[in-house]
Amino acid sequence: MSITKAFAAAKDAAPLTGIKLYAAAFLIGLGNFLVVLDTTIANVSINTIAGDLGISSAQGTWVITSYAVAEAITVPLTGWLAMKFGAQRTFIICYLAFAVGSLLCGMSSSLGMLLGMRVLLGLFGGPIMPLSQMLLLRIFPKEKATLATVIWAMTTLIGPVAGPILGGIICDNYGWEWIFFIKVPIAGAGGVVLWWLMRGQADPKAQAFIDKVGLVLLVIWVAALQIMLDEGRNHDWFADPHIRMYGIIAAIGFVAFVIWELTEKNPIVNLRIFRHRGFVGAATTYSVAFGAFFASIVILPLWLQSNMGYTATWAGYATGIMGILAVVCSPLVGKAVEKFDPRMIVFLGIIGLAGIMLWRMWTFSTDVTFLQMAWPTLITGVFMVMFFVPVTGLAMASVDPDEQANAAGISNFMRTLAGAFATSLIQSRWSDATRANNTEIANAMPHGQQAVDAMTAQGVPAESARTMLSQLVESQSVMLATLNMFGVIAVCLGVAAMIIWLVPKPKGPIDTSGAH
Secondary structure (H helix, E strand, O other): OOHHHHHHOOOOOOOOOHHHHHHHHHHHHHHHHHHHHOOOOOHHHHHHHHHHHOOOHHHHOHHHHHHHHHHHHHHHHHHHHHHHHOHHHHHHHHHHHHHHHHHHHHOOOOHHHHHHHHHHHHHHHOOHHHHHHHHHHHHOOHHHHHHHHHHHHHHHHHHHHHHHHHHHHHHHHHOOOHHHHOHHHHHHHHHHHHHHHOOOOOOOOOOOOOOHHHHHHHHHHHHHHHHHHHHHOOOOHHHOHHHHHHHHHHHHHHHHHHHHHHHOOOOOOOHHHHHOHHHHHHHHHHHHHHHHHHHHHHHHHHHHHHHOOOOHHHHHHHHHOOHHHHHHHHHHHHHHHHHOOHHHHHHHHHHHHHHHHHHHHHHOOOOOOHHHHHHHHHHHHHHHHHHHHHHHHHHHHOOOHHHHHHHHHHHHHHHHHHHHHHHHHHHHHHHHHHHHHHHHHHHOOOOHHHHHHHHHHOOOOHHHHHHHHHHHHHHHHHHHHHHHHHHHHHHHHHHHHHHHHHOOOOOOOOOOOOOO
């Protein structure tokens, strides 16, 4: 029997119990873990991928942004897909398609093919995260809803911090292709076994309408804006007519999208939710702080590999170590949210992240040791959980009950898009700061020729002496640019920490089940 026929023949079977229940929960959580893992697993492999495909590291970051943008675009479609085809069926099909997409990513032999496959992967991965939460809450009885939430939250939290570690180890030992190949048998087997376990389970469908015009406008303005951000730094921004064209398309597309969605009866993104001050404050805080945080975990491994001589594995360790305290502190923060003002917890978490950036800015140098670098990264896990756990719960507490599904979709859409935009912006600013610092250092070296002469007097060939001096200037320029970026990220986090106070104080305990 085909999968389609099996679903069509499915009736209301007895609820899952015992081993079958926990096996299904594990596989649903595993699907969510793989999708979230994919947001960061390529971060430490960018230099390797760029070298293998003969492209620059800046172009290599498109591997991150293409996936994030595609994922963000499909998040608003999740509700329609669940109603049209059933949440269970949609989830399993996306699960299996994710395996196929991962295979095609690993088989890519050019940048164009890899980006195309990453977009495909993001399109299928987008619905998995919200649907995994829905299915976990559906298969567990109400008295075990907390367990379902914990499973979903932990897979969502561990995925991004495990990505750099796994990506580094796999890239160094087996090749960058295997960061994609490794997911093929896991996702393939997981989808097939989950389909077998959940045969006959109720998978309700309903009449669904999709806002086709809104979807087209969404794709146009998001894609145009992302291309402008990715390509702008390589083409002198708006001095290039193509970049101006993308900027105009993005602006017109965005305005048209807002007008259409505000007047459409069944909009793909219900912008009327933005009438709630609490939602605006929480969702904006989520987006700005996540974008800044994600920018830091993109730039850190790039700097370590390009300027500090780290392998992808050790860059992964240096980034992923934050997961240790994040896992330990997650239950504690969850309990604290029930007793204290969640806005204060979010505020302290974001301020703590800003403090970590300033710590790095004031103490990092080209002589920094792994241990000196590990301490701030390790402590990051505590503040990361304080920020992530309550912020979406605050957004949900600010809207009407019948708007919570749309509010969750919009906040996650904004969060994912912010990560993609921040990746492009931090790369552009980092490159500009490196060039500016290089010029400034070179102009501040009136005795550069004397240094070259001193080295040649000691037997160093003149060409080698000039090369050594040039490399020293470049190394210091990149180091200073990296410290500048940590400062910029700290400022953005400080702004996000202030925005959270726009949210009214909740009248009671908030639901943190969607907090990631």
